[in-house]
Amino acid sequence: MGKIILGIVADDFSGGSDAASFLAKQGIKTYLYNGIPGEEHQVDGDNIAVVIALKTRTEEKNKAVSESLEAFRWLKDHGATQLYSKYCSTFDSTKEGNIGPIIDGVLELYNIHYTILAPALPVNGRIVKDGQLIVNGVPLNETHMKHHPLTPMWDSDIASLIEPQGKYPSLNISHEQLELSNDEIMSIIEDFGKDKAHFYIIPDYIEEKHAQKIIELFGDLPLLTGGSGLMTELGRKYSSEHSETEIYRSSTTGKAIVLAGSCSVATLQQIEEFQKLNKPSFRIDPFLLADGTQTKEMLWEQIQASEEDEVLVYSSDKPENVKEAQKVGREKVSQLLEQTTAFLAKNAVANGYNRIIVAGGETSGAVTKTLGYNSYLVGDSIDPGVPIMVPTQNQDIRLVLKSGNFGDKDFFVKAANMTKGDSLD
Known part of the structure; x- marks a missing residue:
């Protein structure tokens, strides 16, 4: 069994392969599993990422949480040092879940004080500005997602989207605040969280410089959550820390x-x-x-x-x-x-x-x-x-x-x- 530096649980297969692709591009050896792997599956090498793709986006809430926690346990049991809950860049969920309940389950299971909510993927037109999720220049709840048959988006404010489905309060960090020093930002966070068992941070993410700042601030948290937008910067972080990286050969005969x-x-x-x-x-x-x-x-x-x-x-x-x-x-x-x-x-x-x-x-x-x-x-x-x-x-x-x-x-x-x-x- 290799050394897993990053363990990701995605809510569907395309989302899992999406996240995996950005990591692999940075030279991180990345395994993608369709479902929780059995013990016959062995990952080979050190400093690898493992992505487990489930089908929990629209699954019944309790079942989605149970399956997700089982996947996270598998990753931790196999040595994952950091966890990532991957969901869609349009924050697909209902007022019951499943994004919030899954995150809460991990926070509580591993006694993690806080995590971030970062669905943005600027390369595909998804940004977070002033806490609002905007898709190709249009607030989320004014896009086609407003009429989605399974996960209609009733708001574009991420704090409002997480509030009915998650147990804990949110703190927005604006793009102006991201210009502050790390110490100043961490002081804001510590002050907000000092009387709270758990909480979420919602950082603005408009352009790639914000991804760099987010990973600089939060890249060592035991749990991160979001879309695949942070994967490039997270991959760069790990590739800079570990000299042995590779992009698996993509060509073949036949x-x-x-x-x-x-x-x-x-x-x-x-x-x-x-x-x-x-x-x-x-x-x-x-x-x-x-x-x-x-x-x-x-x-x-x-x-x-x-x-x-x-x-x-x-x-x-x-x-x-x-x-x-x-x-x-x-x-x-x-x-x-x-x-x-x-x-x-x-x-x-x-x-x-x-x-x-x-x-x-x-x-x-x-x-x-x-x-x-x-x-x-x-x-x-x-x-x-x-x-x-x-x-x-x-x-x-x-x-x-x-x-x-x-x-x-x-x-x-x-x-x-x-x-x-x-x-x-």
């Missing part, structure tokens, strides 16, 4: 297959850009699947007949066409597409396709489930928040999973190029 299921505008543009290279692309047609005139076996035969090393297979389509296809039966269509994609992914890996690039949350879930990988080493990022992952169970494979809206229009092209190598030496 062919590449792109499996696209998202119907987002970004993914449709990425498909179009890949097709400009005149490489083989095959469309999974839900109508043809439903009536049996196209089968997953037929698609695989077409892929095998291709002489190119990089192929694209997609079910992505314009929204109006998707609605038309769903007239066959939404669940039926979804099941057919997921089964077909999973079948193609499994056959691809068995036949020398070592570079698997997947677009879409449900498609990614179907692929990872059929491949059976649940622990990864994290390599370079294709675009911010989308890393190349190396399954520890098969280190010849390079897996890229992206949500539909992520990535520039040349994402598939870049992913294929960055994962391509002449040898595994």
Whole structure:
């Protein structure tokens, strides 16, 4: 077992891989687990980070807290010296939780006096100014998150968002106060917390200089919480303290297959850009699947007949066409597409396709489930928040999973190029 310098528990897999990618970019050897690892999983090396991705964002509160605390205990039992509770940069939660109750559980379990709430991710347009969470210049509760079906955001003030779900008071540290000396800021904090069992600090975070100050002030706390915005600066802190750092090699031998299921505008543009290279692309047609005139076996035969090393297979389509296809039966269509994609992914890996690039949350879930990988080493990022992952169970494979809206229009092209190598030496 290696030495874990940072143990992170994320509320979903994409959030976990997002956080892991920023750490890996700073040369921190980073493991990502899909769920709490069993004892058969051993992390190798010193000064490593471990990210455990759960599915607690919208889970029932008590279950989410229980699973999160179990994950934090695993990290502490395996020597983690610092903990991090990772949630979305839009602070996705209801008035009941789950962000506040999970944080409170860790504070109380390990008798930690206070922590910070830092959801900001300026590189993706999320900032905290005067305690308000602002997304691309718009207060959180005036964005589309206001109408989110599971976690509607009723306020943009982080203190107001945490107040009904957390047990403890909050202290805002403004960007003007961040200009004070460390001693002056710590004096404010000590004065606020002297009569309190636990409390939260909400620092402004508008630009990267604020991340530097936040880590300078709070980087040694036993528990940090937030989005992935602090990961770069936290990674720099650890890489400066430990000379032995590395970015895991992201290239491999073998062919590449792109499996696209998202119907987002970004993914449709990425498909179009890949097709400009005149490489083989095959469309999974839900109508043809439903009536049996196209089968997953037929698609695989077409892929095998291709002489190119990089192929694209997609079910992505314009929204109006998707609605038309769903007239066959939404669940039926979804099941057919997921089964077909999973079948193609499994056959691809068995036949020398070592570079698997997947677009879409449900498609990614179907692929990872059929491949059976649940622990990864994290390599370079294709675009911010989308890393190349190396399954520890098969280190010849390079897996890229992206949500539909992520990535520039040349994402598939870049992913294929960055994962391509002449040898595994």
